[in-house]
Amino acid sequence: MADGQEDAQALGFDPTALRQKYRQERDKRLREEGNEQYIEVKGDFAHFLDDPYAEPGFTRDPLFDEVEVVLVGGGFGGLLAGARLRQAGIEDIRIIDPASDFGGTWYWNRYPGAQCDTASMIYMPLLEETGHMPSEKYAHAPEILEQCQRIGRQYGLYDNALFHTEVEDLSWEEAQSRWMIRTNRGDAFTASFIGLGTGPLHVPKLPGIPGIEDFKGHAFHTSRWDYDYTGGDPRGGLMEKLADKRVAIIGTGATSVQAVPHLARACQTLYVVQRTPSSVDVRANAPIDPEWFKSVAEPGWQQRWLENFTANQGGNITEVDLVMDGWTDLSRRIRSRINELPPEDRTPFKMLAAFEDSDFEKMEEIRARVDSIVADTETAQKLKAWYRQLCKRPCFHDAYLQAFNTPGTHLVDTDGKGVEAITEKGFVVAGVEYEVDCIIYASGFEVGTPFEQRAGFDLTGRGGLKLSEAWAEGMKSLHGIHVRDFPNAFFVQPTQGANLISNIPHNLTESGRTIAMTIRHALDVGAKEVEVTPEAQAAWVDLLLTGMGRMLGAPDCTPGYYNNEGQDPGPAAQLNVGYPQGASAFFKYIDGWRASGAFEGLTFR
Numbered sequence: 001m002a003d004g005q006e007d008a009q010a011l012g013f014d015p016t017a018l019r020q021k022y023r024q025e026r027d028k029r030l031r032e033e034g035n036e037q038y039i040e041v042k043g044d045f046a047h048f049l050d051d052p053y054a055e056p057g058f059t060r061d062p063l064f065d066e067v068e069v070v071l072v073g074g075g076f077g078g079l080l081a082g083a084r085l086r087q088a089g090i091e092d093i094r095i096i097d098p099a100s101d102f103g104g105t106w107y108w109n110r111y112p113g114a115q116c117d118t119a120s121m122i123y124m125p126l127l128e129e130t131g132h133m134p135s136e137k138y139a140h141a142p143e144i145l146e147q148c149q150r151i152g153r154q155y156g157l158y159d160n161a162l163f164h165t166e167v168e169d170l171s172w173e174e175a176q177s178r179w180m181i182r183t184n185r186g187d188a189f190t191a192s193f194i195g196l197g198t199g200p201l202h203v204p205k206l207p208g209i210p211g212i213e214d215f216k217g218h219a220f221h222t223s224r225w226d227y228d229y230t231g232g233d234p235r236g237g238l239m240e241k242l243a244d245k246r247v248a249i250i251g252t253g254a255t256s257v258q259a260v261p262h263l264a265r266a267c268q269t270l271y272v273v274q275r276t277p278s279s280v281d282v283r284a285n286a287p288i289d290p291e292w293f294k295s296v297a298e299p300g301w302q303q304r305w306l307e308n309f310t311a312n313q314g315g316n317i318t319e320v321d322l323v324m325d326g327w328t329d330l331s332r333r334i335r336s337r338i339n340e341l342p343p344e345d346r347t348p349f350k351m352l353a354a355f356e357d358s359d360f361e362k363m364e365e366i367r368a369r370v371d372s373i374v375a376d377t378e379t380a381q382k383l384k385a386w387y388r389q390l391c392k393r394p395c396f397h398d399a400y401l402q403a404f405n406t407p408g409t410h411l412v413d414t415d416g417k418g419v420e421a422i423t424e425k426g427f428v429v430a431g432v433e434y435e436v437d438c439i440i441y442a443s444g445f446e447v448g449t450p451f452e453q454r455a456g457f458d459l460t461g462r463g464g465l466k467l468s469e470a471w472a473e474g475m476k477s478l479h480g481i482h483v484r485d486f487p488n489a490f491f492v493q494p495t496q497g498a499n500l501i502s503n504i505p506h507n508l509t510e511s512g513r514t515i516a517m518t519i520r521h522a523l524d525v526g527a528k529e530v531e532v533t534p535e536a537q538a539a540w541v542d543l544l545l546t547g548m549g550r551m552l553g554a555p556d557c558t559p560g561y562y563n564n565e566g567q568d569p570g571p572a573a574q575l576n577v578g579y580p581q582g583a584s585a586f587f588k589y590i591d592g593w594r595a596s597g598a599f600e601g602l603t604f605r
C-alpha cells in the first residue's frame, strides 16, 4: 500500500483527498474584486441603515459645553471604559452613540434567534459587579442588551449620554490641550480625554449583486430587522406576518445560522441562498441553574472564568476547563494530538501536521453531523463545509440544519458563485428566477475597510495630523490603546493588544481598566496631556512583528472576511495582530504594566 493509503486507513480520512477538495472549493470562490464585491450602504441604499428602534421625531438643542471624558460608542467598548472610569471616581463622562440606547452590536442585532456564540459567563461583561446571573449558557440578544442597559444604569452612564448622535469630527485643540467634538446635531463641545469604542463589525454591507436596486418587494439587512413587516419579536415570538410570504435570506454566515430556524418556522416559503456553507457544530445550550451559579459566584469568579477560558482556548490547557465549549474543545483536541507525538517528533512541521489532522477529524465530524440531521441527501451534501474550521467563523447551532427538514424551506446553493442577479420580483441563481416577497440580506459587515470609513470620522491630532495619515502604512499604537500624536485619546479595541477574537469583551474589560487608571493618574498629577513616546510605540510595533502573524484567515483558506476575501491584504495588515505570546500572556503583561504604576511608555505633562 502507498503511504497515503496507509495514512488514510489509520486516520479514518484521506488527508490528500481532503486537501485537494478544499483547494477546489476555495478556487471556485476566489474573486478578483475581493472586498470590492460588496456595496457600501449609502446613497440609494442608505435606507438600509434606518434605525427601526429609534424614538421617532427625536430632537434636542446642540451642546457647547466642556466635559472631562467623552466616549464615542455606547456598546461594550464605551460602557466598559465608562464603568471603569466611574469606579476610578471620574464622574464627568459623556457617551455618544447614533442609536437610541446603549448596546452597540446588541442594540442593532435583534434578529430572531440572535444569541452570544461565546458562553455568557465570560461573554457578558461585569456580571459580578452587576450581580446578574445569565439565564442560559449562551444568552439570547435581549438579555445581553439588558445587561448593557444595566451597566449604563449602575454606573450612571445614562446621565450625560447623547443618543441619536453621530460624531462627525474630533480635533485636538493644541492651545487648550483638549479635544473638540462636533456632531451631526450641531454640537461643538470639548473634552479633556476621549475614548473610541467604535466597534469592529458594525457597518452593514450589501452584496454587489447586479440589479440589487431593482427589487420591488420588501428588503432589509439582518442588523435592522423589520419586525413591523415580519411580526414576531426579538425574543423568538412567531413571525406570524410571514405565514403567507415567500422569503429569501441571502448569506449563510453566523447571523443566518441563528435566524434561519425562526424563519423556517414562520415563512410560507423560505429560500436560504448559500454561497459557502458554514461549519455548524453542536451548541448544547442549557439554562443556568441558580443553585449551581450560587456555588460558582464566589468573589472574583468572573475574572477567574475569563482567565480560564483565555488560557484554554489559546492552548495553555488547564486541569479544569470551566467554560467547556467549541472554542476550548478545539484547542484541547489540537493540544492532545500534539501531545501524542513522541517528544523527539515535536518539530514545527510535525506539530503543524498534527494540527491539520485534528482539524480534518473535527471537520469530518461536522460533515457527518449534516448527514445525520438533514433528511434530503442532496441538500445535506450541499450544506457541508469544505475548509479548515478556522477559515471562517465556526458556528454552533442545534436547530439550523434541522430547519432544512421543514416543509417550505429550501436551500438554494449557488455552488460558490453567489446570486447571479436580483430582479424586480426576486433573485436568480443558475439561470432560474425565484420570485419572493421579501429579501433579507445576511451579508455581514465591513471588515478591512479603513478605520475612518467604519468610524465615520477621521481624527485630527497634533499639528493637523489625521489618523488616516498616521496609520497609512498600518495601525501603530502602544497596547492597541495609545497612539503617538493623538494625546489624551484612547482606543478601546482588541488589535495590537490581546487580539482575543473568541471573546472580544475580555479585551475591552482590560482596556477599560488601563484607560481608567491612566486618566485617573493624569488627573491626580495635574497633567493636561498624556501621550505615548515615539520610542515606546515603535518598540511595541517591532515586538508585534516578531509574532507568528495573523492567526485567522490563512491565504489558502476559502475566501471570507477572515482572509480579506482571499486577496493579499497588503503590508499594512501585518500590523493587525496581537501580542506575540498570545492573549493570556498579554493580559498578564498588561496587569504587570498597570500594577507597576510606572506607566512605562507614556508621558504625563
Ligand code: NDP
Pocket (backbone or CB within 6 Å): 029, 114, 115, 116, 117, 118, 201, 207, 208, 209, 250, 251, 252, 253, 254, 255, 256, 258, 273, 274, 275, 276, 393, 414, 417, 418, 419, 442, 443, 444, 445, 559, 560, 561
Ligand atoms: P458574514 O460576513 O459572516 O456572512 C455573509 C454571508 O453572505 C456569507 O455567507 C457570504 O457568503 C454571503 N454572501 C455575500 N455575498 C453573496 C452573494 N453575492 N451571493 C450569495 N451570498 C453572498 O456575516 P454575518 O452577519 O453572518 O456574520 C458576521 C460576523 O458577525 C460573524 O462572523 C461573527 O463574528 C459576528 N456574529 C456573531 C454572532 C455571535 O457571536 N452570536 C452572531 C452573528 C454574527 P461567503 O461565505 O461565500 O462569502
